Each structure stands twice: as structure tokens, then as C-alpha cells.
Amino acid sequence: xxxxxxxxxxxxxxxxxxxxxxxxxxxxxxxxxxxxxxxxxxxxxxxxxxxxxxxxxxxxxxxxxxxxxxxxxxxxxxxxxxxxxxxxxxxxxxxxxxxxxxxxxxxxxxxxxxxxxxxxxxxxxxxxxxxxxxxxxxxxxxxxxxxxxxxxxxxxxxxxxxxxxxxxxxxxxxxxxxxxxxxxxxxxxxxxxxxxxxxxxxxxxxxxxxxxxxxxxxxxxxxxxxxxxxxxxxxxxxxxxxxxx
Amino acid sequence: xxxxxxxxxxxxxxxxxxxxxxxxxxxxxxxxxxxxxxxxxxxxxxxxxxxxxxxxxxxxxxxxxxxxxxxxxxxxxxxxxxxxxxxxxxxxxxxxxxxxxxxxxxxxxxxxxxxxxxxxxxxxxxxxxxxxxxxxxxxxxxxxxxxxxxxxxxxxxxxxxxxxxxxxxxxxxxxxxxxxxxxxxxxxxxxxxxxxxxxxxxxxxxxxxxxxxxxxxxxxxxxxxxxxxxxxxxxxxxxxxxxxxxxxxxxxxxxxxxxxxxxxxxxxxxxxxxxxxxxxxxxxxxxxxxxxxxxxxxxxxxxxxxxxxxxxxxxxxxxxx
Numbered sequence: 284x285x286x287x288x289x290x291x292x293x294x295x296x297x298x299x300x301x302x303x304x305x306x307x308x309x310x311x312x313x314x315x316x317x318x319x320x321x322x323x324x325x326x327x328x329x330x331x332x333x334x335x336x337x338x339x340x341x342x343x344x345x346x347x348x349x350x351x352x353x354x355x356x357x358x359x360x361x362x363x364x365x366x367x368x369x370x371x372x373x374x375x376x377x378x379x380x381x382x383x384x385x386x387x388x389x390x391x392x393x394x395x396x397x398x399x400x401x402x403x404x405x406x407x408x409x410x411x412x413x414x415x416x417x418x419x420x421x422x423x424x425x426x427x428x429x430x431x432x433x434x435x436x437x438x439x440x441x442x443x444x445x446x447x448x449x450x451x452x453x454x455x456x457x458x459x460x461x462x463x464x465x466x467x468x469x470x471x472x473x474x475x476x477x478x479x480x481x482x483x484x485x486x487x488x489x490x491x492x493x494x495x496x497x498x499x500x501x502x503x504x505x506x507x508x509x510x511x512x513x514x515x516x517x518x519x520x521x522x523x524x525x526x527x528x
Numbered sequence: 529x530x531x532x533x534x535x536x537x538x539x540x541x542x543x544x545x546x547x548x549x550x551x552x553x554x555x556x557x558x559x560x561x562x563x564x565x566x567x568x569x570x571x572x573x574x575x576x577x578x579x580x581x582x583x584x585x586x587x588x589x590x591x592x593x594x595x596x597x598x599x600x601x602x603x604x605x606x607x608x609x610x611x612x613x614x615x616x617x618x619x620x621x622x623x624x625x626x627x628x629x630x631x632x633x634x635x636x637x638x639x640x641x642x643x644x645x646x647x648x649x650x651x652x653x654x655x656x657x658x659x660x661x662x663x664x665x666x667x668x669x670x671x672x673x674x675x676x677x678x679x680x681x682x683x684x685x686x687x688x689x690x691x692x693x694x695x696x697x698x699x700x701x702x703x704x705x706x707x708x709x710x711x712x713x714x715x716x717x718x719x720x721x722x723x724x725x726x727x728x729x730x731x732x733x734x735x736x737x738x739x740x741x742x743x744x745x746x747x748x749x750x751x752x753x754x755x756x757x758x759x760x761x762x763x764x765x766x767x768x769x770x771x772x773x774x775x776x777x778x779x780x781x782x783x784x785x786x787x788x789x790x791x792x793x794x795x796x797x798x799x800x801x802x803x804x805x806x807x808x809x810x811x812x813x814x815x816x817x818x819x820x821x822x823x824x825x826x827x828x829x830x831x832x833x834x835x836x837x838x839x840x841x842x843x844x845x846x847x848x849x
Contacts, residue, residue, distance in 0.1 A: 296779050297798045300666045320780050375642065376635065401779060403662050403669070405644045410600075410632020419601055419711050422629055425773065435715070439774055440598065441538070441625050441727065443719035449712035456629075459780060460773065491641035491676065494669040495657070500805065506812075506822050511831030515843040517811065520827060525809045527787040528731070528755070528848060 284338030284429065285389070286329045289382055289396035289408065290357055291319040291372070292350040296401065302497040309497070318353050321397020321423075325455075327462035328427055329395050330361035336429060338392075339363045345372045345381045351480065359467030359475035367482050373490035375403070379411035380487035386416055391452060393434070398423035398456040403494075409456040419449055422456025531557040531564045532616035533584065534607060536598075536626060540572045544728050545622035547582055549682045551689035552649070553620035554583025559652050560618070566696065567610045569603055570596045580696035582689055588613070588701040594710075597717075598626040602709040604633035609703030611638060611677065619679045624727055631681045640677035645783075647686045664779045664802035683806060684727065685785045726775065729758035730787045732807075734777060736762040736800075738793020738814060738833060742770035747837035748792055754844035760784065762794045778803035792833045796821025813837075 294300065295315040303310040318326070329340045342357040342365040344350055354365045368381040386394060394416075399406035406422070413420025425444065426437035432451050437444050439458070467475070509517055521528045533553035535546040542550075550566055557564035565586040566579050576587045588610050595602060607630065611619060619634065621627045623645065635642035645661040647668065656673045661683060726732065733752040739745060745759075752759045759775060766776035777784055779799040785806030792813050794800060801824050804810065812825035815832050822828045829836055 294663070296802070300663045302667070375632075376639075379636065401664055403644075404664060404783075405632075405642065406628045407632040407635055407642050407644065410604075410629055410634075411636035414604075414633055414636025419708075420629075420633065421600075421712065422632075423625070439625060440717070440719070442725045442774060443717065444774070445714060445718075446716040447712040448715055490674075491639075492643060492671050492673050494662075494671045496670040497662075498659075498668040498670070500665070500668070503824060504826070506825045506828045508822075508828045508830070511829055511836060514829050514831065514836045514839050517827060517829065517840060518843040518847050521788060521809065521811070522847065525788075525826065527809050528844075 284332055284336045285391050286332065286338065286340045286393045286395060287386060287391040288326045288329045288340060288342050290322045290342055290344045291400035292316050292344060292346050292353050293319050293400055293402045296320060306497050316353065318357060319397045319400045321399060321458050323464050324459050324461050325395035325397055325457040326357055326360065327465045328457060330465060331462055332429060341366060343382060343385060345370055345378045347371065354480060355475050356467060358478045359471040360465040364479040367480060368485050369482050370485035374492045375405045375407035376411060377490045379408050379415060381485055382412050383415035384486045393451065394454040395457055398458045409454050413454040418452055418454050420454035421447065423458040424455045425458060425461055427461055529617045530562050530614045531618045531620065532610055532614050533564060533566050533620045534630065535566045535568045535579065536622060536624060537568065537570045537572055541574055545624060545684045548684065548687050548689060549620050549622040550579060550582035550584055552682050552687045555649055556618055565614050567607060569606055576698045577695040580694040581691040584696050587696045587698045589698055590701050597714060599709065600626060600629035600633055602705050603630050604637055605705045605709055606703055607634050608637045610701065617677055621681050623681045623683055627681055631679050635679050638677050640679045641673040642679040643671050643673060644681045645683050646680045647683050661806065664783060665805040666802055683785055724758040726758045726760055726782055726784060731755045731757035732760050732784055732786045733757045733790045734760035734794060735765060735792045736794030737764050747834060751837050751841045754841045762800050791821055792837060794821060795819045796824060
């Protein structure tokens, strides 16, 4: 089993977001960056599958050198090697092109990533990569089992779930509870230092979209507190004041 | 050049979020001085001509039982064929499980720029710029879409359709779909019946750890029923298996934007807020007056959910007929 796991590097889920340079750039001061939480689920499942079936797990990130400690962490939890495409991830199409270019050189049985990154929340990359490679893609995948050359996967659908069976190779967008997040142990951290992290230059064209400016949501007005003894008035207020019922 | 809008069916009816997308797409078409066409995939007995009320002048209908199961791969092939037929330059899709995957596959197929979670009409005065929600609702970006085809996925509840009396012409459409789109075999589908879908719901009543256990969910469900609301939950609740995963709302769960979000016994971790900050009105009921969620709320009640929920249910039943 040869698995490629694509990692996005994003601000921590608890990060307070603000912008700088005339609202054209993310203010990175005090912001901790992490691997996309959904991508972490994909990585954990990939490592479990490798342990179960044998094979290799390669981690791929499109980003600058600042992300290397996060890529090393992925190696510490069990990936075998890593590739960093040395480019700012301009938009989903650009990122997908980088992934597809690498996947075309190697043939992977599975290309796993999170259902979406938690910065731009596009949820686009797995679908575009699937199309570029002529492979089926499914998302969001909550459960994944492999038998021979067949994947059984459970995918979330509106108000429920669907169990699918599809032949490999596949591109999948993952989410919990596909696996338990893995925390690197000391041995993993030590061995990660010696695992290959190859840096390659980007290929393909420019982006199709470009974020030119950012805004924060308007500040929230003060909360109107209703005494518990008069809780029933909430329904009236929602009807007559907020006009939402 | 035209605008094509995908109108998603749920049990044969066009979804509410897709009706909003139709109205939005028709407005984009008006701005671009072109026409708007709806694409409906699957068998339906709905009156598709009536979609003209939302501003589309034409409906392309692919009536094929094989497509009644939402298969994003096949739907993307159909959509790409419709884009060719209509010479569509802008494609609008309402956000949903299917819509998101369809948009991604279509972007790859059509080599189109895709912007997700759009919240306003585009600015077409100089190029094509759209505002969309990013960082799970913690910010917005204004994104320029370059030359070529453009796909937008629309957040729910960002437009309020104003209906006309118009009707649309309905044409049947039978594009060829590659067999490879059907490579996956559906073994089993589990769908909660009788529930209001969270992503379609105008009102959501949601519970956190303060509900103390799955056996205590009845008062919350009763309020939801009285309000015709969907039920949701916080991440710890779905992690503990008190509620199914598809009810999990938050940064790593479903992002919702209803008219009213009622949070019961949820303290309001930043990850949960990120999933609900698109709601028009947020109500927080919590016994802890220091719960951070009150800072994000429009209405708050400090008190015991088990005392307050039944009283709200009674009031809702009396006032909402």
C-alpha cells in the first residue's frame, strides 16, 4: 500500500484572526501554525493502514520552509518520507496541480487529505486532484477499510451516512472519526530527524483566484439577558423583536 | 454566456438552499446582463416551471433514476455537459455535502476558479470579485476570480428570495455519462428519517455537555419540534457518542447559518463558535453566567436547561401555531 497524505498548514483552531498591511495579509504575530486538523485524521488513518497492510506513507505539503517543523511532526507520527513543494499555496487549483504532478510521477494506491483546510475552508483540493488524475474522489470520509485492491468507505451525506465500495486508486477527503489523532513519541521524534524531506519546485500555471482583501465580521452587539423566571418571554422576543420565528 | 445554477433535489423536491442559489444566480445573471438556467438532476414530480419565480428562465432536467442517488462524479459530468450546452460562464451551487463535492469535481473538470462559502453578490464593476467566509466564519475574504469559468458555492441564508410570477421553460436533457462515474457501489445508506436536515434548517436547537447525558435529550428535542427546528450538538457530545456525528456543529464539524441558533448547556469554545457565527440570532441558555458563549449571544438566559427548556416548549406551542 503506497499512500500519499497531503497536509495543509493553517493557524491553530483557537487562533484569533486579524489582518495587516491594509487588510491584505494575515497577521501572523502570536499565531501558532498546525497541520490542518482534518489532514491529521487522514495522516493517522494512513499510518494505521501502513501498520496493518505494509507499504509506505509519504507526506506532501505545498508551502514555505516555515512549515518544515510541522512536516517533521508528521514524520514523527509514522510517515516514511516527505515532499515540500516550495511555493505559497496560492489557491486550491494551484495546490491541486502540485499534488497531481507528484502523483503522476509516482503511483499511489491512496491519496488522502482532510475534507477541507480550516483557513480557506474550500474543500476543493481532493475533487480537483481526482479530476486531474482521472481518479474517483469521495468526501467527507469517516471510515476507511482496505481489502486487497478494494476500499470500503463510509461517507457523511446530508443527515446520515453512506457505505461505499470502490476499487483503488482513490482520492479521499477525510474527517473524524476515521482515526484517532496520533501524538509522536520520543522514538518517533528522533527517527523523524533522519527521514527524507525532499524539497521540489512548483510546476504548472498560476492561480485562478486571488484573495485581494480581508475583513473581520462586524462587532457583536451586547447580549440581552432574560431573567430565568421570565424565560418564556424569549419566544415573544424572537417573534416580535428579532422577527426570526 | 449565461449563469447555470445547480438545483439539488431532496426526496424529489428542490432544497431550500438551492432555491436561494437560484435567486442568487438569477441576480448574478442580471448584473452580467445574461440569462440564468437551473439544472435539476433526478426524477421529480415537482413543478419545475415554477422555478421561474426565482428568476431563472430555463430549467434543464435530467430525469434519470440512476441519478436519484447523489453521485458527485456523475453529477459533475452532467454539470459539465450543461455548462457546454448553455455556454455558462458562472456556475452557482448551494453548499451541502453533495454541493461541495460537486463544485470541487466540476472545478477540476472545467478548469474553473472556485470560491466557496460566498456571502454576497459579486462585484462585477471591474473584473469579478466575491466576498466569502474564511477561517470558519472568523473572517471574510474578497477574492478576485480571473478570466474563464467561475464556480461559486453559496452559504445558506445570505439571500432572501423575492418571488415573481414568472415561469421557466423546462427542457429535458440527457447527456452521456461515463460508466467510470459509477465505479463505487453503494452498499448501504443510513438516513435519519423525519428529522429536519441541519444544513437546511432555519432554526437549530443544540445541546452540549450541560445536557448531562443522551438520556436527557428529550426536552431539547421537544423544543426543536415545537419550533420546527433541527437538533445539533457540540463536539464533546458527539465524541462521547451521546449524539450522532452528523449533528456535530463546529470548526471540525458542520458549519451552520440558521436564522436562530439556540445553544443549551454549551459553554462556547472558540471551535464551536466558529461553526455558528453565521447565525442571524444566537440564544444561549447556560447555568454558568461566565460561559464565554454569552459574549457571542444576542439573547441569554442564565439558568437550568432542564427547567427552562420545557417552559420554552410550552410557550412556543402556545404562540406558534
